[in-house]
Amino acid sequence: MTEKGRESIVVFGLNDGFPRQLPRERKGVLLGLTVLLQAYDETVESNPQKALEIKERIFDYPFGAVLDWMFATAQTPNAARLLDAVIAALIGRHRVASWL
Numbered sequence: 001m002t003e004k005g006r007e008s009i010v011v012f013g014l015n016d017g018f019p020r021q022l023p024r025e026r027k028g029v030l031l032g033l034t035v036l037l038q039a040y041d042e043t044v045e046s047n048p049q050k051a052l053e054i055k056e057r058i059f060d061y062p063f064g065a066v067l068d069w070m071f072a073t074a075q076t077p078n079a080a081r082l083l084d085a086v087i088a089a090l091i092g093r094h095r096v097a098s099w100l
Contacts, residue, residue, distance in 0.1 A: 029063045033070060034087055041090045071097040
């Protein structure tokens with residue numbers, strides 16, 4: 001294996017096991033987006049204006065690829081295993097993927 005190949009394994013976490021561990025910053029984004037999605041779900045019917053503000057904040061988060069990953073993963077058969085089952089259901093219920 002080349003030095004570049006070894007570096008790729010480290011950079012992309014190919015030997016990290018399953019589920020793959022995200023770099024710290026992306027873990028924080030995943031947690032933050034999860035909290036915001038739950039807040040959206042809790043306010044969408046009772047306070048639509050607040051829900052709209054939360055929705056806008058979701059799109060202000062860095063690392064948009066994490067949000068894309070969440071949307072795509074929520075549509076797979078393994079969604080409940082890869083995402084929190086509640087979050088996977090919430091994304092489907094509110095058709096969050098259609099927000100993009």
